[in-house]
Amino acid sequence: MKIGHKFLNQIFSLNSLSTKGILLINVVxxxxWAFVRLRQHQRxxxxxxxxxxxxxxxxxxxSLFGMYILSMPYAEAILLDGFERYMASTVILNLFIGAIALxxxxxxxxxxxxxxxxxxxxxxxxxxxxIYQIATLVTGFFAITMMYSEITGTKFTNEMNHNTLPLQMSRVSKQWTHLNHRKVLIVDPEVVDVNDYYAGYVGRYWYFTDKAVGQEDFMMTPKIFKRTVxxxxxxxxxxxxxxxxVLTKKVFHQHVVTGLFKVTKHGLIRMH
Incomplete structure (x- = not known):
């Protein structure tokens, strides 16, 4: 009931970007329709x-409300996590359909x-x-401007995110495409990625296993480190x-920096 109440408030809020989009589509x-039907007398x-x-x-x-109450953890659902992102897909789709008819x-x-x-x-x-020529010129101007802005924004985002975890994973190993239950340790120096389970999340999907775990803290003795690995x-x-x-050097007498390694009794074997 709490999720439903907040869901309705979000839908009927004029501060909601998706609601503004829906209203715009309907108004246009x-x-x-009224102008063509009543003024031009055409169906x-x-x-x-x-x-x-x-x-x-x-x-x-x-369907979105069903996902919130059935599939999403309560702590995220009560915040309507990702609401506008989910709604954006159908707003853009219906905007395209409406534009074709218009x-x-x-x-x-x-x-x-x-x-x-x-x-x-x-x-x-x-x-x-x-009117036709001016409208065409103005529409073309805004279309080119918005397209250029979108391309620039996408390029900026790609440059800023060139070192994100999924891209780092693609540089060290190929993605596994067969479901498995192999235990994979994701060594991530970023504390935030590990604490919010992002590293493990990326690892599970990249290696298609339900037993991928992210870890940042390796402040331990060589003996415990060996047992952990x-x-x-x-x-x-x-x-x-x-x-x-450093610990790998002490325990396995190997110098490893990045990559995917198979754990054996004699140390780590790099996978290609």
């Missing part, structure tokens, strides 16, 4: 399209219905021609860990 489609399917998109939104809301209806309002005969003279008046079948080191390297 319904206003255009069109924009109202039906708006209703169909609203049904899709409602169905998606129901463009088709607006195209039927052109003075010349035969597309092959349309040219600079195929307008009802000089005023409609100017031998509990696992594989050791993955995506980023150099000074303490782990």
């Amino acid at each position: 489609l319904i206003v255009t 069109n399917n924009l109202l039906a399209t708006a209703i169909l998109l609203d049904v899709i939104f409602i169905a998606y809301y129901a 463009v088709r209806v607006l195209d039927r309002q052109q003075f010349e219905q035969n597309f092959a005969k349309r040219d600079t003279q195929a307008f009802k008046s000089a005023t409609t021609k100017n 031998e509990q696992y079948q594989y050791v993955a080191i995506p980023e150099s860990h000074r303490t782990f390297t």
Whole structure:
């Protein structure tokens, strides 16, 4: 009930980005439908399209709420973790569907219905021609600007995230694609990645095993270190860990920095 109450508050909040998107889609489609139907006296399917998109939104809301109460831990569900991210997918999808229907209806309002005969003279008046040309210019300007902004943002994100854990994993070993139960130790020098279970999460999906564990703290005696490492079948080191390297040198007489290693009685064997 608490999750449901917060879910409804989020849906009906005008501060919600997804709600603003849904309202925008409905307003544009319904206003255009009313103008074409009442002013131009032409039938069109924009109202039906708006209703169909609203049904899709409602169905998606129901499935999203089901995920929160059935699949997500309560501590995350009560915060509606990822709500706007999940809703963004269906808002963008329905925006695309609505845009297709809108463009088709607006195209039927052109003075010349035969597309092959349309040219600079195929307008009802000089005023409609100017409106069309200016609207095209403004729309193209904003489209190019937004596209350039998106490309720049994506490039910046890629540059900032070039050293994230998943990319580090791809540099030290290939991804396993068969489900297994091998014990894999992910040696990560980042305390945050280990404390919030991110390292283990990445390890489980990268090596397709349910027994991948991330660890940062190796401040222990060589004897305990040897016993700790031998509990696992594989050791993955995506980023150099000074303490782990020093202890490996003392215990196994090997110099390891990064890579994927198989644990044996005689030490660590690098996997290719």
